[in-house]
Amino acid sequence: DVKVTQSSRYLVKRTGEKVFLECVQDMDHENMFWYRQDPGLGLRLIYFSYDVKMKEKGDIPEGYSVSREKKERFSLILESASTNQTSMYLCASSFRQTNEKLFFGSGTQLSVL
Amino acid sequence: DQQVKQNSPSLSVQEGRISILNCDYTNSMFDYFLWYKKYPAEGPTFLISISSIKDKNEDGRFTVFLNKSAKHLSLHIVPSQPGDSAVYFCAASTANAGKSTFGDGTTLTVKP
Numbered sequence: 001d002v003k004v005t006q007s008s009r010y011l012v013k014r015t016g017e018k019v020f021l022e023c024v025q026d027m028d029h030e031n032m033f034w035y036r037q038d039p040g041l042g043l044r045l046i047y048f049s050y051d052v053k054m055k056e057k058g059d060i061p062e063g064y065s066v067s068r069e070k071k072e073r074f075s076l077i078l079e080s081a082s083t084n085q086t087s088m089y090l091c092a093s094s095f096r097q098t099n100e101k102l103f104f105g106s107g108t109q110l111s112v113l
Numbered sequence: 114d115q116q117v118k119q120n121s122p123s124l125s126v127q128e129g130r131i132s133i134l135n136c137d138y139t140n141s142m143f144d145y146f147l148w149y150k151k152y153p154a155e156g157p158t159f160l161i162s163i164s165s166i167k168d169k170n171e172d173g174r175f176t177v178f179l180n181k182s183a184k185h186l187s188l189h190i191v192p193s194q195p196g197d198s199a200v201y202f203c204a205a206s207t208a209n210a211g212k213s214t215f216g217d218g219t220t221l222t223v224k225p
Binding site for chain 2: 040
């Protein structure tokens with residue numbers, strides 16, 4: 001059974017803290033993505049990666065960075081967390097071929113106080 | 114500018130009836146469309162897709178229709194079942210971009 005695993009289900013952090021969200025997939029997918037889901041705004045793409053050590057900005061990259069040192073792992077970093085980054089964060093992966101469906105993790109609900 | 118829109122935040126239907134979820138897009142470069150279903154506390158899961166060279170794709174109880182001239186697609190679920198109650202996201206992509214743009218989602222409630 002294919003799997004995308006996000007390290008934390010719930011996370012509570014303080015304003016200004018550095019936050020790491022980890023994602024691991026076991027499907028040997030080339031592409032990995034980070035989305036955030038907010039009520040009324042759907043899923044918005046933060047960053048994505050087509051290969052190890054490669055990254056591309058999505059639609060809302062401000063305040064975030066990413067790291068992909070290994071093919072199976074894609075990390076989202078909030079350098080200095082702010083309250084407007086309170087959200088549900090979803091990691092996804094897919095094969096490199098275009099128009100491939102995404103496989104999502106269960107999500108991390110982050111609260112920044 | 115929101116390129117993919119789902120104008121109905123919610124939809125309620127009776128078990129056994131048809132559910133129709135709608136999605137509109139503005140970017141004429143989109144050439145592939147997908148529907149995902151999301152249950153609470155879970156990530157979205159792929160449901161069905163359609164290429165822009167087709168106008169219909171069917172998979173069991175689920176059918177997606179694409180009207181390119183109107184930049185509109187719809188998901189039909191027949192017959193609807195209580196287990197179909199979930200949030201449904203429409204997504205669109207272009208061959209070169211390699212990423213999907215999602216709509217806001219529609220919450221479907223199927224009443225027994």
